[in-house]
Amino acid sequence: MSTIALTVRDLRVELDPSGIEIDDEVSFELEAGEVLGLVGESASGKTTAATALLNFQRRGARIAGGSVNVAGSDVFELGKSQLRHLxxxxxxxxxxxxGSALNPALRIGTQLREVLEEHGFGSSDAERRERVEEMMAEVLLPSDREFLRRYPHQLSGGQQQRVVLAMAFACRPKVIVLDEPTTGLDVTTQAHVLSTLRDLAKAHGVAAVYVTHDLAVVAELADRIAVMYAGRIVERGPSHDLFNGASHPYTRGLLAAIPVIEGRRALQGIPGYAPRPGRRPPGCAFQPRCSYAVDRCETEMPPETSVSPTHLVRCWRAVEIGAIVSVASDTNESALVGGGQEALLQVKNLTAWYGTREILHDVDITLRARECLAVVGESGSGKTTLSRCIAGLHAFKMTGDIEFQGAPLARHARSRPVPIRRSIQYVFQNPYSSLHPRKTIAQILRQPLDIFFDLDRTQREERLAELLELVSLEGSLLRRYPDQLSGGERQRVAIARALAADPIVLVCDEVTSWLDVSVQASIVELLVRLQQEIGLCMLFVTHNLALIRSIAFEVAVMSEGRVVEYGPTDQVLADPQASYTRSLLADTPTIKGVLSGG
Amino acid sequence: MPPLLKVIVRRTLLGLLTLLLVSIVVFAATQALPSDTARAILGREATPERLTALREQLGLNRPAIVQYGSWLGGVATGDLGDSLVAKQPVTALISGRVRNSAALVLVAALISVPLALFLGSLSGLLRDRGFDTVVSLGSLTLAALPEFVVGILLILLLATQVFHIFPAVTLLDPQVSVFAQLKILVLPSLTLVLAVAPYIVRTLRASMIEVLESDYIQMARLKGMSERTVLGRHALPNAVVPAIQVIALNLAWLAGGVVVVEYLFNYPGIGSALMDAVSTRDLPVIQAITLLIAGLYVIFNLVADILTILVSPRLRTGLQ
Structure with missing residues (x-):
């Protein structure tokens, strides 16, 4: 028999004191033992909604309406001590x-025990100690005295997340709210945390709300999905219905943006970006980015309507759109070409140190003209060090050779001749820190032009316009400053800055890891187009194995400073030889399993 | 050797090096003072012969480097030399003064540090409420006023014009312990408290606000911890860490800042002793007192660094 563990009705959260809505009309319910995937990109209000379930808001926000019912009590009606108990x-x-949610000054044992003590769990210290041991065993961590006496910084990221999971399950709650708990973890660790969570929730009949920006992560985990956009749930229903009959244009867009590891698919981004609270348009908030929009969408907010008894969609054209063939199973092949081009840049026996520690061991890779090589690895695999060595940014000792167009490359970018420096350009991971905050976009883009080319005023302005067009940005952005741009726009500017030098090789270091999935897809789209249109050679460094099929012809898989597998992408993904590649593949979340007929 | 001990030894050695450098600067500065000791002692009427004789007698005609060497040798063996003016050992001359100043600084520190910690953390906790506004405004105002202005205002308020509770000048009975004459200590130590506390209050308020906004405090609240546990166990220990350095700097400042306040209240401590010594060019006394103040700076900072390491697990466990 199923019991409702959590009911949310018309939840509204506002900015305090302006009263601008962050979330509104958020409703859903969840049965014991079920997992709900609450999916949304940045500015969707998903984290705000998640903490509201515990009647908590950070400074500057306030719960303004609705109700949340947990295990029979209305969370918003509780007194202080009752709320604490809850x-x-x-x-x-x-x-x-x-890493930041565990108190740095307290031992993890103390932080675990205090939950039990505060909630009066168990009648004696011995009993509580036993419960701590039990919890640690459930999350697959040791529970000996030495381990419990450690401080958070003495644990790895995965271990820290397990400690927090143990803490969350400590008092056998009815509901557990998880806010992107695996962001920042490697795929292997993420897979372990996810399976632990799934087992615990099923074993103890706990209802879980799993907040994430990545549909793929919850595809295999969640029984139900709710997709949020601009503070409202735009589509919700059983996981299977949602993946196979997505009826909101935004959900469809998200699905099309997810890289699929099994089939080489051209990724499709959603143009534009999600509006922040206070900047949301009237009518349907998604309408400016929506290709299905009609006049009505600009003025009237669509209500939740059901396309089936359990599947609700907030779109005027839900029924029509739901009838169109599912996007997720649609695998239009991307037109990546490659193979047989001449070697442009060769890395031979590269060994590099960081301080006194050797972190790259005997690495050999070859970049071919007009092709993209993906370097895939988890944190600490040495992939960023490799790309920095190629770009001449590695500050420590290195041995081995890097040859560019048949001639050896100087170790440091500074000692490379100007034409060589111009030929190898770098795009950094974080677009929020890689652009000079006090310069306009025009100034940022003009700098490489002034350094490398002798252009007169008109030529320069023409080139600027050309660059913006190449990365699909509007000319009006030139006068703006980086902080007035969205993350995706910033990364486009960073790419345009690299292209301004008219490079032959473009090194892309995790360029999509700071971006939303829909924006990531459009950046990948752009990079693929650049490969085809201007014949760029690319080194695409990433931790996301699923991404590479959409962009790279060849792949080098790195682990602990070595290349463990190297070959054409299709071949490596279809028939991985190294056991490391196999386990990485198995741990990468995918939406394949939930698609019927895909 | 345990890692912490290693740090302490290394820092102590560095501290000694600092003191050595300070002693050179102090010695050079006293040499550069205009006028000379012999003339200061003998007065304007002195004949050149008598001046030469006195310089000879005091060893002032030796090269500076030799004078420095013999002074440093003395310091190392605990002999601070003889006062040129009072003709008695510097140690005997200033020991009473050091005790008086120590009493003043101790009282000021014992009041200001706990008070500032309390006001600062409460103010951070009640951010933007009435109490916080008052404390913030008050501490900013006090921080902006030089301590002699604060001292004069206190004298006007509590000693001469409005109330006549405490004496405006200090008439210490040298036969009795300072602590038996508490009434005399009140105004000078209150001045020091008001000079020092605002900085600590402001630092603690800022770090308390930062800590309260942190993820681990949110987590503690979402774990259902009582407000008392959240503040006492999770927030305060983290908020105090940045304040330790500020407290140490302020205590060290107290040791030097006492000069102005002692002069203002005519309090017989090292401050007034230093003033007298400067006016009579009593080089050994100047050197002894400045070195003492410098030594206190070094010690307070050393203690603060070690305390910071002890209360920050990341630093403590990271020791090699």
Whole structure:
């Protein structure tokens, strides 16, 4: 028999004191033992909604309406001590970044025990100690004295997240809210945390709300999905219905943006970006980015309507759109070409140190003209060091050779001749820190032009316009500053800055890891187009194995400073030889399993 | 050797090196003072012969480097030399003064540090409420006023014009312990408290606000911890860490800042002793007192660094 563990009705959260809505009309319910995937990109209000379930808001926001019912009590009606009893007792929370959510000054044993003590779990210290051991065993961590006496910084990211999971399950709650708990973890660690969570939720009949920006992560985990956009749930229903009959244009867009590891698919981004609270348009908030929009969408907010008894969609054209063939199973092949081009840049026996530690061992890779080589690895695999060595940015000792167009490359970018420096350009991971905050976009883009080319005023302005067009940005952005741009726009500017030098090789270091999935897809689209249109040679460094099929002809898989597998992408993904590649593949989340007929 | 001990030894050695450098600067500065000791002692009427004789007698005609060497040798063996003016050992001359100043600084520190910690953390906790506004405004105002202005205002308020509770000048009975004459200590130490506390209050308020906004405090609240546990166990220990350095700097400042306040209240401590010594060019006394103040700076900073390491697990466990 199923019991409802969590009911949310018309939840509204506002900015305080302006009263601008962050979330509104958020409703859903969840049965014991079920997992709900609450999916949304940045500015969708998903984290705000998640903490509201525990009647908590950070400074500057306030719960303004609706009700949340956990295990029979209305969370918003509780007094202070009742609320305290509820939090951590009946409903618990797992935060995004366990590294900052664990108190740096307290031993993890103390932090685990205090939950039990505060909620009066167990009648004696011995009993509580036993429970701590039990919890640690459930999350697959040791529970000996030495381990419990460690401080958070003495654990790895994955271990920290397990400690927080143990804490959340400590008092056997009815509901658990997880806010992007695996962001920042490697795929292997993420897979372990996800399976632990799934097992615990099923074993103890806990209802879990799993907040994420990545549909692929929850595809295999969630029984139900709710997709949020601009503070509202735009589509919700059983996982299977949602993946196979997505009826909101945004959900469809998200699905098309997810890289699929099994089939080489051209990724499609959603143009534009999600509006922040206070900047949301009237009518349907998604309408400016929507290719299905009609006049009505600009003025009237669509209500939730059901396309089936359990599947609700907030779109005027839901029924029509739902009838169109599912996007997720649609695998239009991307037109990546490659193979047989001449070697442009060769890395031979590269060994590099960081301080006194050797972190790259005997690496050999070859970049071919007009092709993209993906370097895939988890954190600490040495992939960024490799790309920095190629770009001449590695500051420590290195041995081996890097040859460019048949001639050896100087170690440091500074000692490379100008034409060589111009030929190899770098795009950094974080577009929020790689652009000079006090310069306009025009100034940022003009700099490489002034350094490398002798252009007169008109030529320069022409080139600027050309560059913007190449990365699909509007000319009006030139006068703006980086902080007035969205993350995706910033990364486009960073790419345009690299292209301004008219490079032959473009090194892309995790360029999509800071971006939303829909934006990531459009950046990948752009990079693929650049390969085809201007014949760029690319080194695409990433931790996301699923991405590479859409962009790279060849792949080098790195682990612990070595290339463990190297070959054409299709071949490596279809028939991986190294055991490391196999386990990486198995741990990468995919939406394949939930698609019927895909 | 345990890692912490290694740090302490290394820092102590560095501290000694600092003191050595300070002693050179102090010695050079006293040499550069205009006028000379012999003339200061003998007065304007002195004949050149008598001046030469006195310089000879005091060893002032030796090369500076030799004078420095013999002074440093003395310091190392605990002999600070003889006062040129009072003709008695510097140690005997200033020991009473050091005790008086120590009493003043101790009282000021014992009041200001706990008070500032309390006001600062409460103010951070009640951010933007009435109490916080008052404390913030008050501490900013006090921080902006030089301590002699604060001292004069206190004298006007509590000693001469409005109330007549405490004496405006200090008439210490040298036969009795300072602590038996508490009434005399009140105004000078209150001045020091008001000079020092605002900085600590402001630092603690800022770090308390930062800590309260942190993810681990949110987590503690979402775990259902009582407000008392959230503040006492999770927030305060983290908020105090940045304040330790500020407290140490302020205590060290107290040791030097006492000069102005002692002069203002005519309090017989090292401050007034230093003033007298400067006016009579009593080089050994100047050197002894400045070195003492410098030594206190070094010690307070050393203690603060070690305390910071002890209360920050990341630093403590990261020791090699």
């Amino acid at each position: 939090r951590g007792g009946e409903i618990s929370y797992v935060p995004q970044d366990p």
